[in-house]
Amino acid sequence: MTDINLDDLTHLQAINKKLTSGYHISEQDTLMWQELDQHIDAYRALFNALGHDLQHDSRGFYYFGSDESTPNMGKISRAIALTIYILIEHYANTGKDPMRALFDEVNDLELMQTLVQINKHLFDQLEIFSGSDLRKDVYLRMVRLGLAREVENGFMLQAPIYRYIDALMEVNEETYLGEDE
Amino acid sequence: MIPAKKLLNTLTEHWGVLELLFKRFKMADFSLKDVQNAIKQKQPSWSNERIYKETNRLLNQDIIIPLAKSSQLEINRAIADFATFLLQEEHLGLAQEISVLVDDLARLGNRLAKAGEIEDYDELRRFSRIMDDRVRKIMKLFAHNENAILNIVEQAKADNAVQSLQKRYQAVIEAFDEYIEPMLEMVDIRGDFHACFNTIEAQISAQIEQIDRLGKSYQDKRMLEQLRTRILEMHLVGRESLRKSADMLMPLREELRRNNLITRQAAKVLGLVRKNGVDNMLSAVQPNFVSDAQRFSLGQQRHIVAYMAGLVDFEHDEYQLPEHDDVPAYQSPHIPDYNDVKTQFKKRFKKASKKAQPLLNFLDESYPDLEADEMLFLYQKLISDGDLEISQSQEKVKIKIAQQHFSLYPFNSSIADDKKATEQ
Numbered sequence: 001m002t003d004i005n006l007d008d009l010t011h012l013q014a015i016n017k018k019l020t021s022g023y024h025i026s027e028q029d030t031l032m033w034q035e036l037d038q039h040i041d042a043y044r045a046l047f048n049a050l051g052h053d054l055q056h057d058s059r060g061f062y063y064f065g066s067d068e069s070t071p072n073m074g075k076i077s078r079a080i081a082l083t084i085y086i087l088i089e090h091y092a093n094t095g096k097d098p099m100r101a102l103f104d105e106v107n108d109l110e111l112m113q114t115l116v117q118i119n120k121h122l123f124d125q126l127e128i129f130s131g132s133d134l135r136k137d138v139y140l141r142m143v144r145l146g147l148a149r150e151v152e153n154g155f156m157l158q159a160p161i162y163r164y165i166d167a168l169m170e171v172n173e174e175t176y177l178g179e180d181e
Numbered sequence: 182m183i184p185a186k187k188l189l190n191t192l193t194e195h196w197g198v199l200e201l202l203f204k205r206f207k208m209a210d211f212s213l214k215d216v217q218n219a220i221k222q223k224q225p226s227w228s229n230e231r232i233y234k235e236t237n238r239l240l241n242q243d244i245i246i247p248l249a250k251s252s253q254l255e256i257n258r259a260i261a262d263f264a265t266f267l268l269q270e271e272h273l274g275l276a277q278e279i280s281v282l283v284d285d286l287a288r289l290g291n292r293l294a295k296a297g298e299i300e301d302y303d304e305l306r307r308f309s310r311i312m313d314d315r316v317r318k319i320m321k322l323f324a325h326n327e328n329a330i331l332n333i334v335e336q337a338k339a340d341n342a343v344q345s346l347q348k349r350y351q352a353v354i355e356a357f358d359e360y361i362e363p364m365l366e367m368v369d370i371r372g373d374f375h376a377c378f379n380t381i382e383a384q385i386s387a388q389i390e391q392i393d394r395l396g397k398s399y400q401d402k403r404m405l406e407q408l409r410t411r412i413l414e415m416h417l418v419g420r421e422s423l424r425k426s427a428d429m430l431m432p433l434r435e436e437l438r439r440n441n442l443i444t445r446q447a448a449k450v451l452g453l454v455r456k457n458g459v460d461n462m463l464s465a466v467q468p469n470f471v472s473d474a475q476r477f478s479l480g481q482q483r484h485i486v487a488y489m490a491g492l493v494d495f496e497h498d499e500y501q502l503p504e505h506d507d508v509p510a511y512q513s514p515h516i517p518d519y520n521d522v523k524t525q526f527k528k529r530f531k532k533a534s535k536k537a538q539p540l541l542n543f544l545d546e547s548y549p550d551l552e553a554d555e556m557l558f559l560y561q562k563l564i565s566d567g568d569l570e571i572s573q574s575q576e577k578v579k580i581k582i583a584q585q586h587f588s589l590y591p592f593n594s595s596i597a598d599d600k601k602a603t604e605q
Contacts, residue, residue: 019471020471021471022470022471052471063470063471064471065469065471066469066470066471067469068469069467069469069470073469073470074464074467074469076470077467077468077469077470078459078460078463078464078467081463081466081467081468082454082459082463085447085450085451085454086451088443088444088447089444089447089448089451092444092447092448097440098440098443098444098447099436099439099440099443119451121455122451122454122455122459125458125459125460126459145470163468164468165443166468167463167466167467167468168443168446168447168450168466169442169443169446170466171446171449171450171453171462171463171466
């Protein structure tokens with residue numbers, strides 16, 4: 001039995017608000033991250049009792065696990081996934097180290113435009129037609145979910161992106177949902 | 182023969198120039214003009230004549246030597262090696278270099294043992310010295326290669342966005358495949374290397390024992406002891422150095438392997454997505470997020486499922502048509518016609534107007550069959566009738582009509598002042 005002293009959990013309100021909205025708390029959110037890190041047992045017990053599934057990823061982020069998404073969130077998640085996979089391919093094609101570039105490079109509007117141009121028919125499926133669409137529909141949402149942060153002239157991806165890379169490794173022919181399903 | 186001291190003086194004087202040439206051209210050749218430019222760069226104040234003289238000095242002392250059948254120049258190999266040592270710009274050697282030296286060591290060990298058998302102490306001393314030299318060389322190679330690997334790792338880790346992935350890791354992969362792997366195999370506890378050292382150690386130990394027994398040439402004993410220690414140390418240093426090098430390279434190799442895997446997978450997935458459509462391909466694996474909206478809406482899949490499941494059992498409540506017997510028989514209200522009541526009321530109170538008569542009492546007496554609510558209905562009709570002369574009492578009274586108790590300021594039959602009813 002974990003003793004939970006609510007007085008110790010000084011950022012509970014902020015953390016709860018963020019996590020329940022689907023936000024990923026990573027090391028860049030210093031205060032909340034440290035707080036979670038120090039009182040992980042208490043938080044886990046508390047959130048579990050409330051019916052949440054607090055997940056800690058050792059690559060440096062916390063989030064609430066969920067088995068399913070609303071149709072809208074699902075669409076957003078697919079858009080993010082596609083963007084990241086295209087980014088990886090793009091970096092690899094330009095001769096960069098994809099994993100390094102993914103987290104080290106600033107994603108500016110120019111890059112977004114290039115990505116959309118090159119992969120027009122893929123983004124068309126998600127109703128993303130321009131670089132600014134991509135910025136609005138994907139990057140700003142990534143910021144809201146804690147997957148990226150806004151910097152001076154673009155966005156930097158953060159550690160929770162690993163969830164998508166894990167998902168990437170899972171994709172194979174079997175994950176294909178045919179029309180009949 | 183150029184005196185060493187003179188050469189060293191020139192080297193110290195021109196070290197800057199040599200370092201510049203070394204770094205700029207690595208191991209490639211360069212022209213006389215390049216040398217002069219380098220000197221000019223290091224010593225801008227020097228006159229052309231002086232520069233010409235200094236260039237000649239470098240050439241004369243064989244620090245810079247002309248390439249065969251060419252006007253190009255290169256740095257003397259010995260000097261270059263010295264420079265690589267000083268600058269730690271070492272390049273990774275081959276595993277074979279070390280294995281050749283170790284083989285030689287084994288050969289020398291045999292000859293040493295033979296020399297010991299025939300008690301040829303001069304030979305013993307000579308082989309011991311050569312072996313010592315080989316051991317030093319091997320140790321030097323270990324250190325050298327360790328440095329080289331450090332350089333490779335540093336280069337691979339340097340954030341050099343221009344360099345392609347392939348190029349960046351090529352050196353790492355080569356280092357691993359061509360040096361670490363064979364070396365690790367070699368120093369493996371069951372490998373030749375180990376066996377060889379065991380033999381050599383045993384041979385030397387036997388010699389030392391023999392010298393002890395015979396009590397001859399104490400000097401040689403010390404030398405052999407030293408050699409034995411050095412060989413043991415070399416073995417240890419070698420394994421340590423290899424372990425360190427492997428540790429440095431391993432994460433990079435893993436990283437490369439992973440990166441390759443991810444890149445390949447990304448390309449494959451995008452290919453599948455292009456063929457099958459985004460939603461079909463990615464829906465099954467996409468990460469899910471908790472969202473506020475889904476908690477309170479019907480949007481979540483399980484909500485929909487529960488809803489649909491509920492729909493299966495859904496039935497309209499059937500409208501029950503009333504049956505003939507169910508209809509209660511119509512009961513006509515007992516309330517007599519108001520006008521009759523009014524006439525009766527007027528008739529009754531025409532004369533007896535001296536004493537106020539409570540209205541309700543009159544109703545109770547005249548219509549004993551009526552229910553309380555019916556009586557009150559008549560009562561309120563009467564009091565709101567403008568034609569009748571009634572007044573309200575100032576005191577609250579309790580009245581019982583048709584088995585019901587009421588407390589009110591009752592209206593009485595009298596000359597009306599106020600018509601306001603204050604029923605309970």
